[in-house]
Amino acid sequence: MPISSDHRQYWQTNLRYLAILLTVWFLVSFGCGILxxxxxxxxxxxxAKLGFWFAQQGSIYVFVLLIFIYVYLMNRLDTKHGVNE
Incomplete structure (x- = not known):
């Protein structure tokens, strides 16, 4: 069964969101906490020193914030493509 262009666009957008959010998380957790x-x-x-704070607390806070951002973005994307609940 061929995949429609709308379906392909949905997944490309989803993967773009994931790539951006995981890059932010990597930069905060690895970059700010280690590099x-x-x-x-x-x-x-x-x-506490800011580098230590990011390594111990900040990356967790950013991760939770990114989860909420991802939920918001996916709900908006689902509505746009008509696959919302």
Whole structure:
């Protein structure tokens, strides 16, 4: 069964959302928590160095925020393509 162009566009958009959100999560968790930790440790948040905070707390907060963003984007995409619940 051939795949329609609407179906293909839906999945391409979905994969684009995933790629962008996973890139943001990678940059926050790996970048801020490991790669840029020395530069970020010059600043403090809540008494802790910012690089340490990102490694321990910040990446988790960003991950949860990205889940909510993904749900919002997918609900909007589902509505656009008529596959919403």
């Amino acid at each position: 840029f930790v020395d530069a970020l440790n010059h600043y403090r948040i809540g008494g």
